Amino acid sequence: MSDKLTALATDVGALLLARKLTVVTAESCTGGGIAEALTRIPGSSAWFDRAWVTYSNAAKVEELGVPGFVLLEHGAVSAETVSAMVQGALKQVPGAWAVAVSGVAGPDGGTPAKPVGTVWIAWSGPGYGAAVTQDFLFKGDREAVRLQSVEAALRGLKILVGN
Numbered sequence: 001m002s003d004k005l006t007a008l009a010t011d012v013g014a015l016l017l018a019r020k021l022t023v024v025t026a027e028s029c030t031g032g033g034i035a036e037a038l039t040r041i042p043g044s045s046a047w048f049d050r051a052w053v054t055y056s057n058a059a060k061v062e063e064l065g066v067p068g069f070v071l072l073e074h075g076a077v078s079a080e081t082v083s084a085m086v087q088g089a090l091k092q093v094p095g096a097w098a099v100a101v102s103g104v105a106g107p108d109g110g111t112p113a114k115p116v117g118t119v120w121i122a123w124s125g126p127g128y129g130a131a132v133t134q135d136f137l138f139k140g141d142r143e144a145v146r147l148q149s150v151e152a153a154l155r156g157l158k159i160l161v162g163n
Contacts (some may be wrong), residue, residue: 002147004011008154009037015161016097018045021126023157024093025051026064026085028076028099029119033150034099049093055086064088073103077114079133082122084133090124097161099153103136106144119149123156132160 012089015091016023025034038044052063057076060066066081074080085100104120110116117138122131136155138148 005037005154006144006148006153008151008158009041009069011042012038012154012157013047015158016041019161020049021095021097021161022093023048023097023099023161024049024089025153026081026089026098027051027053028055028060028085028100028102029105030101030146030149030153031055033146034101034153037068037087037150037154049096060085063110065091069100075114077104077118078102079119079120079122079135085121086124095126097123097157099123099150099157100131101153101160103147103149105142105147105149107142117145119145119152120151121156122152123160125160128160132156 030145032041032053054060054063057071070080082100082102086098089098098129101123104110104116106116119136122133124131140146
């Protein structure tokens with residue numbers, strides 16, 4: 001893991017610990033990379049609760065309760081899907097912070113509307129009703145897209161938990 005990711009994960013952990021909060025992750029294209037970055041930090045058991053890797057649409061529905069119509073109408077890579085993933089995670093761990101990610105890491109799977117590198121991330125936590133969502137278009141190969149996704153997820157957590 002890069003020094004940048006380690007620093008971000010350390011900062012997120014410190015913020016969560018100071019506020020006596022926990023975090024959960026719901027991941028698709030990152031395949032557990034956000035959870036891995038967070039749990040590399042010594043003492044993370046004090047503020048990291050759990051993670052879901054819901055790579056398939058079936059897993060998103062079964063594990064996180066993403067409504068099937070959301071996937072049919074908007075696709076797995078959408079604001080609606082990552083919002084539903086976050087809400088599903090928070091239903092299972094109320095009071096935590098949650099981050100969800102779904103995207104097209106490549107090298108295949110892109111479309112004109114959602115080219116390779118398209119990633120949606122959602123965050124929510126105590127005091128937030130609807131999830132905060134953001135779309136990204138990352139450049140590079142599969143590994144680069146996944147690493148940039150983890151970094152963006154951690155940056156968002158750092159900003160939102162810190163507010």
